[in-house]
Amino acid sequence: MPNHLWMTEDHRAYAESVARLFVDDFLPNIDRYTAQGQIDRAFWLKAGDVGVLGATIPEEYGGLGLSRHFDAVAYLEQAKAGDSGWGFSVHNIATHYLTGFGTEEQKRRWLPKLASGEMIGAIAMTEPGAGSDLQAIKTTAIRDGNEYLINGSKTFITNGASADLLVLVAKTDPKAAGKGVSLIVIETKNLEGYSVGRKLDKLGMKRNDTAELAFKDVRVPLTNLLGTEEGKGFIQLMKQLPWERLILGYIALGASECALKVTLEYVRERKAFGKRIMDFQNTRFKLAEAATKIELLSAFLDNCLAELDNGDLAPEKAAMAKWWGSEIQCEIVDECLQLHGGYGFMTEYKISELYADARVQKIYGGTNEIMKEVIARALDRDA
Numbered sequence: 001m002p003n004h005l006w007m008t009e010d011h012r013a014y015a016e017s018v019a020r021l022f023v024d025d026f027l028p029n030i031d032r033y034t035a036q037g038q039i040d041r042a043f044w045l046k047a048g049d050v051g052v053l054g055a056t057i058p059e060e061y062g063g064l065g066l067s068r069h070f071d072a073v074a075y076l077e078q079a080k081a082g083d084s085g086w087g088f089s090v091h092n093i094a095t096h097y098l099t100g101f102g103t104e105e106q107k108r109r110w111l112p113k114l115a116s117g118e119m120i121g122a123i124a125m126t127e128p129g130a131g132s133d134l135q136a137i138k139t140t141a142i143r144d145g146n147e148y149l150i151n152g153s154k155t156f157i158t159n160g161a162s163a164d165l166l167v168l169v170a171k172t173d174p175k176a177a178g179k180g181v182s183l184i185v186i187e188t189k190n191l192e193g194y195s196v197g198r199k200l201d202k203l204g205m206k207r208n209d210t211a212e213l214a215f216k217d218v219r220v221p222l223t224n225l226l227g228t229e230e231g232k233g234f235i236q237l238m239k240q241l242p243w244e245r246l247i248l249g250y251i252a253l254g255a256s257e258c259a260l261k262v263t264l265e266y267v268r269e270r271k272a273f274g275k276r277i278m279d280f281q282n283t284r285f286k287l288a289e290a291a292t293k294i295e296l297l298s299a300f301l302d303n304c305l306a307e308l309d310n311g312d313l314a315p316e317k318a319a320m321a322k323w324w325g326s327e328i329q330c331e332i333v334d335e336c337l338q339l340h341g342g343y344g345f346m347t348e349y350k351i352s353e354l355y356a357d358a359r360v361q362k363i364y365g366g367t368n369e370i371m372k373e374v375i376a377r378a379l380d381r382d383a
């Protein structure tokens, strides 16, 4: 498995504590979480205790004040434990908006609760009529005295049914296309006019709640505008996207490693024609290809992470990490499922879950077609 050269003793110790969290508190409940389509709040609180929800949040706001490498460690450990349903990466992305653009008052108010798990975070961009084309959103947040009046609806929101805090993408100036977009922080508890619609039934990611949200004459104070200036939403989103896309790359890497591990275990045991499945040349070649792809993906992601740390990760490279990572993940889980034969199609085998969960990686976080547009635009610009 890949050797991340940036990993120190501190990263390894952190990895161990995250792994323990999964083994002790997540895996014993995994079937129940899957059946209920949601993770217990008690687990979020335990994760908060371990620091997983606030690793990169500065210490003065209740976090551990660590670099993004520690988040990457946590996503890899989640995948190693065989889970891709718990939406803490999205929760962490919501916190990044607050650390990146929040006022001092906003950081003090919300970050400690997000770090502890007392509040679960989500980011609400997508609408029934606007996904890839985010500028076409219809949700509005219009100034009315010292409040915003919010109307609209969102869909496909990860952690949507559980969320206590939303980073909402809305138009504060509906006539002004991208420049009219702002991010508004919404505390959902007892919020009049706010409702959670259907918890959506999905092909995969069964443990994660993905929900529709509705806003009908919802009122929040003007101080809930993220930052101090309206119309900055698009710029704020663009600044965070490279890290968000890199996270999806690391999730792809972790899931691919997990697929290879469970498949190796299987093909060493299972026999056909008097041999282990592992002994067929086709199996050996497929697994050798998967292991090579994993190494290449890992090296590319680590390179992107180093550039991100230096502050110079180009959006097109982050887009490459997202589309190529998810593509490789889907190829690997497909080949690995094939090596399980019919058992690979049975839900009691981990590979079937890995297969179902992988597919959405090509869709969310910006579809892979949009990623290729981002890359092509940069090629055209730099030519």
Ligand SMILES: Cc1cc2nc3c(=O)[nH]c(=O)nc-3n(C[C@H](O)[C@H](O)[C@H](O)COP(=O)(O)OP(=O)(O)OC[C@H]3O[C@@H](n4cnc5c(N)ncnc54)[C@H](O)[C@@H]3O)c2cc1C
Binding pocket: 090, 122, 123, 124, 125, 126, 130, 131, 132, 133, 155, 156, 157, 158, 159, 202, 205, 210, 360, 363, 364, 365, 366, 367, 368, 369, 370, 373
């Ligand atoms: C499980 C899940 C979790 C999600 N979580 C969240 C979340 O937490 N928050 C959130 O805001 N959203 C979330 N999403 C939404 C996700 O980001 C969108 O589904 C995605 O951006 C695509 O939008 P869309 O579904 O409207 O597809 P569309 O935009 O309608 O796209 C349909 C197809 O057309 C293609 N297409 C569109 N435009 C172009 C173009 N210019 N060039 C070429 N092809 C194009 C797309 O690539 C796609 O293949 C989630 C989605 C899923 C399925």
